[in-house]
Amino acid sequence: CSSGLDCCSSYCRDKKCTE
Incomplete structure (x- = not known):
């Protein structure tokens, strides 16, 4: 998962956030 x-x-x- 992306930070933030x-x-x-x-x-x-x-x-649709990137993993």
Whole structure:
């Protein structure tokens, strides 16, 4: 998961964050 935002969370995945 990327640092800063928790891109493992459903919130971040909805925004298509990189893992």
